[in-house]
Amino acid sequence: MIGVALSTQGLVKRYGRRHALDGFTLAVPQGAVMGLVGPNGAGKTTWMMSVAGYLRLTSGAVDILGAGPFNAAVHSGRLSILPQDSELPLEATPSDLLYRYARLQGLSPERARSSVDASLAEMNLADRVHSSIRSLSHGMRKRVMLAQCFLGAPEVVLLDEPLNGLDPVEQDRMRRFILARRGRQTIVISSHNLNDVEVLCTHVAFVDKGKVARMATVQALTQEAGRVEYLLDNAAADIRPALTAACEAALPGARFTWHEAADARASLVCVYDERAGTVAQVNKTLLPLLLAKADVLSIATGLSLEQAYLKTSVPECPV
Amino acid sequence: MRSLFRISQVAIGEWAGAIRSRRALVLLLLYLVAAVACMYGTISIFSRMETELVQLLQLPESETTGVVSKTLWKSKPFQNMTRAAIGNDLVFNDIKGRHPVELVYAWFVFLCAPLLVVLVAGNRVADDLRSGAVRYAIVRCTRTEWSLGKYFGQALMLACGLAASAAGAWIVALCRLADAGPLLPAMFDWGARAWLYSLAWLGVALGISHLTRTGSRATALGIFAVAALSALPNVLGWNASWFDLPWLTNFDLLSPSSVKSLLWRQSLAPLAEAAFRLATLGLLFLSVGSAAFCRRDA
Numbered sequence: 001m002i003g004v005a006l007s008t009q010g011l012v013k014r015y016g017r018r019h020a021l022d023g024f025t026l027a028v029p030q031g032a033v034m035g036l037v038g039p040n041g042a043g044k045t046t047w048m049m050s051v052a053g054y055l056r057l058t059s060g061a062v063d064i065l066g067a068g069p070f071n072a073a074v075h076s077g078r079l080s081i082l083p084q085d086s087e088l089p090l091e092a093t094p095s096d097l098l099y100r101y102a103r104l105q106g107l108s109p110e111r112a113r114s115s116v117d118a119s120l121a122e123m124n125l126a127d128r129v130h131s132s133i134r135s136l137s138h139g140m141r142k143r144v145m146l147a148q149c150f151l152g153a154p155e156v157v158l159l160d161e162p163l164n165g166l167d168p169v170e171q172d173r174m175r176r177f178i179l180a181r182r183g184r185q186t187i188v189i190s191s192h193n194l195n196d197v198e199v200l201c202t203h204v205a206f207v208d209k210g211k212v213a214r215m216a217t218v219q220a221l222t223q224e225a226g227r228v229e230y231l232l233d234n235a236a237a238d239i240r241p242a243l244t245a246a247c248e249a250a251l252p253g254a255r256f257t258w259h260e261a262a263d264a265r266a267s268l269v270c271v272y273d274e275r276a277g278t279v280a281q282v283n284k285t286l287l288p289l290l291l292a293k294a295d296v297l298s299i300a301t302g303l304s305l306e307q308a309y310l311k312t313s314v315p316e317c318p319v
Numbered sequence: 320m321r322s323l324f325r326i327s328q329v330a331i332g333e334w335a336g337a338i339r340s341r342r343a344l345v346l347l348l349l350y351l352v353a354a355v356a357c358m359y360g361t362i363s364i365f366s367r368m369e370t371e372l373v374q375l376l377q378l379p380e381s382e383t384t385g386v387v388s389k390t391l392w393k394s395k396p397f398q399n400m401t402r403a404a405i406g407n408d409l410v411f412n413d414i415k416g417r418h419p420v421e422l423v424y425a426w427f428v429f430l431c432a433p434l435l436v437v438l439v440a441g442n443r444v445a446d447d448l449r450s451g452a453v454r455y456a457i458v459r460c461t462r463t464e465w466s467l468g469k470y471f472g473q474a475l476m477l478a479c480g481l482a483a484s485a486a487g488a489w490i491v492a493l494c495r496l497a498d499a500g501p502l503l504p505a506m507f508d509w510g511a512r513a514w515l516y517s518l519a520w521l522g523v524a525l526g527i528s529h530l531t532r533t534g535s536r537a538t539a540l541g542i543f544a545v546a547a548l549s550a551l552p553n554v555l556g557w558n559a560s561w562f563d564l565p566w567l568t569n570f571d572l573l574s575p576s577s578v579k580s581l582l583w584r585q586s587l588a589p590l591a592e593a594a595f596r597l598a599t600l601g602l603l604f605l606s607v608g609s610a611a612f613c614r615r616d617a
Contacts, residue, residue: 052458054617072461073322081458086451091340100335104328104459106321132339148455 022210329468442534522601529608
């Protein structure tokens, strides 16, 4: 049975009258990569800071690795964080700084050195290990910050906007780095980039107004049964009513909606009763009708994470 | 043991950061230049005074500075004057055999220590709180361990600064005085005593630094504390014993003039007592700041 690596129960953090967290309850399974998604000010960063012991909670309970709330004496080296808006000491070099952090979290000199070297190499910083942090670019500093999170392979890693400020190549490297850790470390990622969350995460929590609005696996959220989306070219507006009527006649009970797509294309979303047939059967029925009037560029089943998020957060938004 | 290890790691980090950022160099230069300037100025005054005295009293002229001052220092009337100025017979008896130049250095280094400590260490914690650098450390060690590490790291830096000032003062004395050669151990001795005194002020400076996120504000508050805790009692003419709270008299030790009653003695017992009380005082101030930091958001 998979245990829970990190759980928070009814966290409340008040700043005066404003509730930054308002009953934030979340359980992160061991080995999961959990994405926190939500609007600005939803409480994602506050939650991470609270879990890492930076913030004093108004109320609520935190349990990290079954050892209670964060206590550096207990959790040092077992939990790490990429905090938002926190500078590294500018005069230090990445190599020295990370070595000191590794020693501080209890690694032996040999293990600290090898862990630092490995982390910096994985972040593509091997050629800048002896430069001062001050001399590094914003993206390089971010990579040093990321490297410190993975020193000694902590069991729980909290990453607040980990890909922000990285160039596309480094973003891709970081994605692969995180994907390689799926199942080995429990990672929580806060991000506004839903494509990244969809690719990287096994679980997602939609956060709004200081609490979790919905939490599920990415698979459960995106593989919504009974939904097929066809991206069509040459489906001008005047042919769409006839096409819809033909489809409705071929697949009784199904609902069809049109959405404008980029480059004057359109997508036709079909929502049908999954008990009536499989995706293959629906395609077999609809594709000849669609191909007779337009070009079918792609077929997608289920929802993208973005669509799932919008469906949860903005119910009136058509997806 | 784990805790001690983490404290030492933070202290080493503080030290390494100071070396790399040239903060340590600035500290060394500050102490060195101040001591050299003071010694140079004092010896020049001695030299002028001696020349005038020799001319006035029509004494045979000496080739080197300090001979007349040393003779004067040993004279009964001058010693009575000094005894009255010090106001403590025990201290006077302990220092009356010492060279006047080393006493000038001791007087200077005790007088300047509080301000130098505040200027050098006053912003160390506040700057880390502002930049957020503290967050990378306190996820690996407790906040108290971090505060203590900062304290010990800074204490190590102060020791180096004071050693540099003692060496600088001795070199100036060596160049200007005939008999300054054997004064080197004495200079380091006074530097070490001033370091013990600085420990209390380091606690004050870092304790205050925990209370704000602005380095310059922390330094300004530290300077205010120097004035309030050391100068004001002397200016206003009150002392802690007036409050009928015996423990409050420990705070008198923060004043350069009061601390002499223990730290300027030659026997071991008052020195040990001073070391214990000053270190406790420093850690007390630090713990007040650290406790406030532990209770608030980082």
